[in-house]
Amino acid sequence: xxxxxxxxxxxxxxxxxxxxxxxxxxxxxxxxxxxxxxxxxxxxxxxxxxxxxxxxxxxxxxxxxxxxxxxxxxxxxxxxxxxxxxxxxxxxxxxxxxxxxxxxxxxxxxxxxxxxxxxxxxxxxxxxxxxxxxxxxxxxxxxxxxxxxxxxxxxxxxxxxxxxxxxxxxxxxxxxxxxxxxxxxxxxxxxxxxxxxxxxxxxxxxxxxxxxxxxxxxxxxxxxxxxxxxxxxxxxxxxxxxxxxxxxxxxxxxxxxxxxxxxxxxxxxxxxxxxxxxxxxxxxxxxxxxxxxxxxxxxxxxxxxxxxxxxxxxxxxxxxxxxxxxxxxxxxxxxxxxxxxxxxxx
Amino acid sequence: xxxxxxxxxxxxxxxxxxxxxxxxxxxxxxxxxxxxxxxxxxxxxxxxxxxxxxxxxxxxxxxxxxxxxxxxxxxxxxxxxxxxxxxxxxxxxxxxxxxxxxxxxxxxxxxxxxxxxxxxxxxxxxxxxxxxxxxxxxxxxxxxxxxxxxxxxxxxxxxxxxxxxxxxxxxxxxxxxxxxxxxxxxxxxxxxxxxxxxxxxxxxxxxxxxxxxxxxxxxxxxxxxxxxxxxxxxxxxxxxxxxxxxxxxxxxxxxxxxxxxxxxxxxxxxxxxxxxxxxxxxxxxxxxxxxxxxxxxxxxxxxxxxxxxxxxxxxxxxxxxxxxxxxxxxxxxxxxxxxxxxxxxx
Ligand SMILES: CC(C)[C@H](C(=O)O)[C@@H](O)C(=O)O
Ligand SMILES: CC(C)[C@H](C(=O)O)[C@@H](O)C(=O)O
Numbered sequence: 001x002x003x004x005x006x007x008x009x010x011x012x013x014x015x016x017x018x019x020x021x022x023x024x025x026x027x028x029x030x031x032x033x034x035x036x037x038x039x040x041x042x043x044x045x046x047x048x049x050x051x052x053x054x055x056x057x058x059x060x061x062x063x064x065x066x067x068x069x070x071x072x073x074x075x076x077x078x079x080x081x082x083x084x085x086x087x088x089x090x091x092x093x094x095x096x097x098x099x100x101x102x103x104x105x106x107x108x109x110x111x112x113x114x115x116x117x118x119x120x121x122x123x124x125x126x127x128x129x130x131x132x133x134x135x136x137x138x139x140x141x142x143x144x145x146x147x148x149x150x151x152x153x154x155x156x157x158x159x160x161x162x163x164x165x166x167x168x169x170x171x172x173x174x175x176x177x178x179x180x181x182x183x184x185x186x187x188x189x190x191x192x193x194x195x196x197x198x199x200x201x202x203x204x205x206x207x208x209x210x211x212x213x214x215x216x217x218x219x220x221x222x223x224x225x226x227x228x229x230x231x232x233x234x235x236x237x238x239x240x241x242x243x244x245x246x247x248x249x250x251x252x253x254x255x256x257x258x259x260x261x262x263x264x265x266x267x268x269x270x271x272x273x274x275x276x277x278x279x280x281x282x283x284x285x286x287x288x289x290x291x292x293x294x295x296x297x298x299x300x301x302x303x304x305x306x307x308x309x310x311x312x313x314x315x316x317x318x319x320x321x322x323x324x325x326x327x328x329x330x331x332x333x334x335x336x337x338x339x340x341x342x343x344x345x346x
Numbered sequence: 347x348x349x350x351x352x353x354x355x356x357x358x359x360x361x362x363x364x365x366x367x368x369x370x371x372x373x374x375x376x377x378x379x380x381x382x383x384x385x386x387x388x389x390x391x392x393x394x395x396x397x398x399x400x401x402x403x404x405x406x407x408x409x410x411x412x413x414x415x416x417x418x419x420x421x422x423x424x425x426x427x428x429x430x431x432x433x434x435x436x437x438x439x440x441x442x443x444x445x446x447x448x449x450x451x452x453x454x455x456x457x458x459x460x461x462x463x464x465x466x467x468x469x470x471x472x473x474x475x476x477x478x479x480x481x482x483x484x485x486x487x488x489x490x491x492x493x494x495x496x497x498x499x500x501x502x503x504x505x506x507x508x509x510x511x512x513x514x515x516x517x518x519x520x521x522x523x524x525x526x527x528x529x530x531x532x533x534x535x536x537x538x539x540x541x542x543x544x545x546x547x548x549x550x551x552x553x554x555x556x557x558x559x560x561x562x563x564x565x566x567x568x569x570x571x572x573x574x575x576x577x578x579x580x581x582x583x584x585x586x587x588x589x590x591x592x593x594x595x596x597x598x599x600x601x602x603x604x605x606x607x608x609x610x611x612x613x614x615x616x617x618x619x620x621x622x623x624x625x626x627x628x629x630x631x632x633x634x635x636x637x638x639x640x641x642x643x644x645x646x647x648x649x650x651x652x653x654x655x656x657x658x659x660x661x662x663x664x665x666x667x668x669x670x671x672x673x674x675x676x677x678x679x680x681x682x683x684x685x686x687x688x689x690x691x692x
Binding site: 081247 | 371378421427428429431432436459460461462463480482484485486488489490491493496497498499500501502503504505508531532533534535536537538539540542543563564565567568570571572584585588589590591592593595596597600601655
């Protein structure tokens with residue numbers, strides 16, 4: 001008999017509330033014969049305030065034993081900026097070698113977009129997750145004085161770039177449009193940029209059916225709002241991917257809908273699924289958070305674990321739910337979760 | 347009697363065509379008693395192909411003697427990416443200490459925006475111009491092999507950050523809404539990000555009337571499309587500013603309208619004014635380029651040199667011209683330049 005041994009990290013703010021809905025829908029969609037075990041990890045701002053810990057080794061070890069991780073949101077204004085991000089969220093992404101940070105962007109029918117003309121948006125960003133300016137490399141000298149110097153070092157390896165680029169080609173190759181766009185800034189960041197571009201071109205020779213394109217990151221933001229339908233799969237570095245996927249979320253109905261997977265494709269470590277949005281402390285506890293991004297992240301989780309038809313059922317359920325929403329629809333986090341759970345089970 | 351001794355660098359692609367219109371309007375707006383001298387510099391792709399030079403010391407020296415520089419666009423696909431950008435455009439910005447890269451964003455009435463609802467957009471980005479990931483610091487080891495490692499180093503100094511932050515506060519303080527937003531990514535780029543934030547907070551104490559705000563760069567892109575009216579003055583680093591100003595241009599009618607000034611506020615070196623758009627080789631020579639961004643850059647140039655009323659006249663002229671455009675209006679680069687020159691003189 002099959003089983004899923006899931007680690008749950010609700011985290012901060014609305015994290016708790018949206019994760020609860022994600023689990024509700026997960027339980028509702030899973031076939032009877034699949035045994036779902038979950039273990040909750042108390043990590044985030046409260047834990048840090050209580051113990052000063054962000055992610056102790058024992059818990060990192062324990063997390064390793066799960067099939068996958070579902071994460072809500074990390075971060076709170078009461079904690080200095082960077083402490084939880086670096087010490088918990090990014091630590092997980094790096095420790096578990098989540099080199100594919102997968103972020104699909106789709107404008108569902110009937111959802112609001114700030115773009116006039118409702119373009120046809122359906123692309124996926126493959127964001128590198130373990131290198132670039134996110135490595136924590138850098139430092140500050142004479143901190144806080146007028147003579148301070150601070151550096152941030154973007155580290156990029158052929159090893160790291162090739163594997164994520166290859167993953168992106170595979171994804172592009174399996175989609176109907178078979179188009180892959182590399183986004184970087186190789187006219188300024190010439191060292192990393194040329195390495196990315198060279199590897200992108202070289203690996204591309206193995207995928208003759210994939211049409212390729214290159215855009216500087218600044219130009220890419222223009223096309224995100226003027227011509228988003230031109231994109232199919234995008235591959236880009238960690239920081240550019242961070243920026244572009246928030247913008248992508250904004251033009252496809254907001255971060256209330258944007259799902260993501262931090263994937264370790266080799267399966268050596270558990271992959272982690274989380275909504276793109278943050279902990280939104282301003283609306284935490286009010287029931288205003290939309291759990292849809294978390295529910296869609298659960299679909300990515302299921303797909304990753306091989307439950308393709310269940311993943312599709314969640315996605316169809318979300319699409320159907322969105323199609324019925326009107327500007328007057330007001331539902332709590334819990335009510336949306338209930339509605340999705342009922343619909344997905346039927 | 348007054349005089350302007352202007353260096354003109356038309357550069358590549360449409361650069362030639364749009365600069366010609368900028369000069370036309372400049373000549374038309376200047377009072378009779380101001381003597382305009384221009385000297386053209388042959389720099390860019392053709393020069394590089396001919397001589398292998400991007401910006402020889404002699405020309406850099408000669409450029410120094412001008413009151414200001416008007417630049418068209420730099421870059422051509424026939425030149426390896428980065429050669430002209432680093433060797434010419436960025437070299438000028440760095441050599442002439444253009445630490446304020448000023449990029450106003452305004453949605454003029456009657457201009458097309460991809461945003462539904464036509465929000466009220468009128469903000470200015472103060473982009474740092476001499477530090478950050480643009481310093482060319484970094485390198486590549488074992489280039490082209492599977493063991494390659496490439497780095498890009500973002501260099502930030504309290505000296506460099508404080509002066510641009512102060513400039514941004516001054517600008518915010520002189521605008522009706524008096525609002526300044528710092529954009530960075532201090533939850534990940536903790537060294538540079540915290541230095542920026544600390545300096546931003548400290549300098550802010552000298553400007554009690556300025557309301558301040560902080561946004562991560564990813565979140566900022568969301569607000570650029572969902573709530574751009576919230577911005578008044580934005581201060582940010584070199585790379586974030588590059589990305590955000592292309593997005594800003596896109597939501598305010600396109601890069602055909604976006605002007606910029608690379609300003610050395612101390613006056614030690616000439617400031618340089620250029621449209622945000624590139625050389626657009628695909629439409630070069632077709633007469634399709636809109637010279638408006640260059641003409642608006644001439645307005646910034648005049649303001650910098652103390653010709654405030656002439657700057658305003660150009661801006662009003664552009665607004666009037668845009669107000670008269672209809673979707674059927676088809677004019678060549680030259681015709682738009684002529685129309686603006688006639689109108690500004692009348
Ligand atoms: C919270 C932050 C560290 C994180 C990131 O920058 O990756 C977030 O913005 C995201 O996109 O998942
Ligand atoms: C051409 C390029 C080097 C330049 C930059 O990145 O600054 C351009 O994009 C700009 O914004 O002026």
